[in-house]
Amino acid sequence: MSSMFIKDDDFSAFVTTMIEAGPVYGPVAKRSRFIFERLESPEELRLDYDVTILPPKKLFFPPAQDLIRFDADEFKSAIDPEEKVLLGVHFYDVKGLDQTDLLYSERNFDSSYMANRQTTTIVASNIQNVSDRAFFASVGAGVPAKGHDAFLTSITGGYVFEPLTERGEALLKHGAFVAATDAQVAEAEKVNAEALTKCKEKHEHSAEDIAAKVAAAFDNEDLWSELAEDCFSCGSCNTVCPTCYCFDVQDTWNVDAVSGQRTRYWDACLTADFAQVSLGEGATENFRGSRGERFRHRFMRKSVYLNDKLGQPACVGCGRCSAACTADIADPVRVIDRIMAS
Numbered sequence: 484m485s486s487m488f489i490k491d492d493d494f495s496a497f498v499t500t501m502i503e504a505g506p507v508y509g510p511v512a513k514r515s516r517f518i519f520e521r522l523e524s525p526e527e528l529r530l531d532y533d534v535t536i537l538p539p540k541k542l543f544f545p546p547a548q549d550l551i552r553f554d555a556d557e558f559k560s561a562i563d564p565e566e567k568v569l570l571g572v573h574f575y576d577v578k579g580l581d582q583t584d585l586l587y588s589e590r591n592f593d594s595s596y597m598a599n600r601q602t603t604t605i606v607a608s609n610i611q612n613v614s615d616r617a618f619f620a621s622v623g624a625g626v627p628a629k630g631h632d633a634f635l636t637s638i639t640g641g642y643v644f645e646p647l648t649e650r651g652e653a654l655l656k657h658g659a660f661v662a663a664t665d666a667q668v669a670e671a672e673k674v675n676a677e678a679l680t681k682c683k684e685k686h687e688h689s690a691e692d693i694a695a696k697v698a699a700a701f702d703n704e705d706l707w708s709e710l711a712e713d714c715f716s717c718g719s720c721n722t723v724c725p726t727c728y729c730f731d732v733q734d735t736w737n738v739d740a741v742s743g744q745r746t747r748y749w750d751a752c753l754t755a756d757f758a759q760v761s762l763g764e765g766a767t768e769n770f771r772g773s774r775g776e777r778f779r780h781r782f783m784r785k786s787v788y789l790n791d792k793l794g795q796p797a798c799v800g801c802g803r804c805s806a807a808c809t810a811d812i813a814d815p816v817r818v819i820d821r822i823m824a825s
C-alpha cells in the first residue's frame with residue numbers, strides 16, 4: 484500500500500472526523516506524564532509523549548475485567564467489544580501487543596482479550612521523545628513490530644501515513660491525504676531511524692548471550708538475594724509492563740447471594756503471595772517464598788523462558804519498570820549488566 488501525506492493544518496480535522504465516526508484512543512497528558520485515554524478532541528492528543536504510565540494492553544486486558552455475569556439459571560459473557568481506533572502507539576508497545584496476541588491465542592484462545600483486540604484499528608506513530616530509562620533500540624532489533632494497521636510519522640510540514648492493512652487504509656477517508664513524495668517517505672525513514680539512536684540505556688550483549696548467562700545464574704542464590712535485597716514485593720514492575728500477562732480470577736456475589744460476576748485482575752509475580760497455593764485444611768505452600776526467588780523468576784521470564792517461542796526476549800525495552808520501581812532495582816539493563824559481570 485502506498486504511503487500518504489497529510490499537512491499539519493489538516494491533521495486536526497482528520498482526528499476530529501475519526502472521533503465523530505467512533506471512539507478514538509490516544510496518548511494524552513496526565514499532569515507531567517501521559518496515559519492512553521479516549522480522545523474528546525484532537526487538542527488532547529499528545530503524539531510528542533515519551534512513554535505512557537501503563538501500556539496500551541489495558542484497552543484489551545484491563546486491570547479489572549468482568550468476564551461473565553451469572554444468576555441461578557444462566558451465565559452470560561460480560562465482554563462487549565468496542566470498534567475503536569487506537570492512535571499513536573510506539574513500536575515497542577506494538578511489539579508488546581504482538582507478544583500478548585501470540586501468548587493469548589497459541590493454545591487456549593483468550594476470547595475475552597481477542598474480542599477487543601480484533602475490533603481495534605491500531606495506528607502506530609514515531610517516537611518524538613525518548614524516555615530516560617528506555618532501551619528499546621537494543622532488544623529484539625531483528626524482530627519488527629507487526630500488529631499495527633498503519634504507521635504515522637511526523638515530518639516537516641505534516642505526517643507520512645503508511646497504511647499496512649485494509650483497516651488502516653480505511654482511515655484515509657477521514658482526512659485530506661495526498662500521495663507522499665519519495666522525499667517525504669525518505670524523511671520518515673530517517674526520523675524513525677534516528678529515534679533508535681536516542682536511548683540513553685542499552686544492553687551491551689546479544690539476547691542469546693544474555694539468555695545463556697541468566698540461565699546459568701539460576702542457582703546463584705546469593706546473586707538473586709543481592710539483586711532483590713531492597714525489593715518491596717509491590718509488583719509495580721509487573722503491572723506497568725507491556726509484556727506481562729498474568730491474571731487472577733475471582734467470583735463475587737451480589738447481595739441476593741445468587742447472582743454475581745466472574746472478574747479477572749492483573750496479577751504480579753513479584754508479589755509475596757503470587758505463588759502461594761492451598762494444600763487443603765488451611766495449609767498453604769509458597770513455591771517462590773523469597774524475594775530473590777521472585778526476582779529471579781521475573782528475569783527468567785523476560786530473558787530466557789519465552790525467547791524461543793517469541794523469537795525475541797519478553798521485554799521490549801520501554802523502561803517503564805525502571806521508572807516505576809521505588810527502590811530503583813528493576814531496571815533490566817542494570818540487572819543484566821550485574822548478572823553478566825557475575
Ligand code: SF4
Pocket residue numbers: 713714715716717718719720721753754807808809810811812813
Ligand atoms: S517494582 Fe521494584 S520494589 Fe516493586 S516488586 Fe518490582 S523490583 Fe520489587
Ligand code: SF4
Pocket residue numbers: 720723724725726727785797798799800801802803804805815
Ligand atoms: S521488563 Fe521493563 S523494560 Fe522490559 S518491557 Fe517490561 S516494563 Fe518494559
